[in-house]
Amino acid sequence: MEKAVDGKIITMETFPSPNPDIGLWLITYMSGGLKVKGLLAKPLEGETFDAFLYLRGGIKNVGKVRPARIAQFASEGFVVFAPFYRGNQGGEGDEDFAGEDRLDAFSAFQLLKGIPGVSHVHIFGFSRGGVMALLTALEFPESASVVTWGGVSDMSLTYVEREDLRRMMKRVIGGTPVKYPERYESRTPLYELERLVPQVLIIHGVHDDNVSIDHAYRLEKRLKELGKDPETWYFDDFTHYFPPAVNRKVVKDLCAWMKRQAK
Numbered sequence: 001m002e003k004a005v006d007g008k009i010i011t012m013e014t015f016p017s018p019n020p021d022i023g024l025w026l027i028t029y030m031s032g033g034l035k036v037k038g039l040l041a042k043p044l045e046g047e048t049f050d051a052f053l054y055l056r057g058g059i060k061n062v063g064k065v066r067p068a069r070i071a072q073f074a075s076e077g078f079v080v081f082a083p084f085y086r087g088n089q090g091g092e093g094d095e096d097f098a099g100e101d102r103l104d105a106f107s108a109f110q111l112l113k114g115i116p117g118v119s120h121v122h123i124f125g126f127s128r129g130g131v132m133a134l135l136t137a138l139e140f141p142e143s144a145s146v147v148t149w150g151g152v153s154d155m156s157l158t159y160v161e162r163e164d165l166r167r168m169m170k171r172v173i174g175g176t177p178v179k180y181p182e183r184y185e186s187r188t189p190l191y192e193l194e195r196l197v198p199q200v201l202i203i204h205g206v207h208d209d210n211v212s213i214d215h216a217y218r219l220e221k222r223l224k225e226l227g228k229d230p231e232t233w234y235f236d237d238f239t240h241y242f243p244p245a246v247n248r249k250v251v252k253d254l255c256a257w258m259k260r261q262a263k
Helices: 067-074 102-113 129-139 155-161 163-174 181-185 189-195 213-225 244-262
Strands: 009-015 022-031 034-043 049-055 078-083 118-126 145-149 200-205 231-235
Touching: 009 034, 022 067, 022 102, 034 067, 034 102, 049 067, 049 102, 049 129, 049 244, 067 078, 067 244, 078 102, 102 118, 102 129, 118 129, 118 244, 129 145, 129 189, 145 244, 155 163, 155 181, 155 213, 163 181, 189 213, 200 213, 200 244, 213 231, 231 244
Parallel strands: 049 078, 049 118, 118 145, 145 200, 200 231
Antiparallel strands: 009 022, 022 034, 034 078
């Protein structure tokens, strides 16, 4: 029997869309031998688009993909795909916080590349998705751009900052960063950024208490040390979540920034 390749779509079911101009589909696709799930959004008018890989934050039911958010990005003129990650919402396997589940992001990138009419693939990560976005950009140097918004860049720093996540992280990653530093380093793209090709945009609220601004500063500092010039949008008045009106403007601005990188 022929082996299903990563990124191959197995099933595609119509999903209710909050926007009449945007189509939504629930996708089952292959990733590392597992059938995992995700949400695809596409403008109903037009033939050629840039693609937008949306990498969610959280774990399990925290930070789930929201259809309205995916449709919001699609309405800016992108084909958007947001993997749920393995073990979630009917997908096979177990999510492991930027461990093997990074393959679900890699396979999602391949899925987007295979969609007819897609020219460039951009990568976006929110919160924990920031790590996933950087790891994916390292895997695919042809990425058109990468954006992290309130993004994690250092997994050990997350362990130190988030006492409420320590039990989960010890269980999923397999110990503490003091006892098993290599397990946390393997989930920390800061150590591999010399291989990063696409332009980076860092968006962060200075008063973020879910993912501290230090994650953004560490990412910016390391990129600059390597002679790369990231763009940074720091917001002095905001936390992990921006007010709706500001959020909408930042979405429009970052989408326009992405399209400029593709040119």
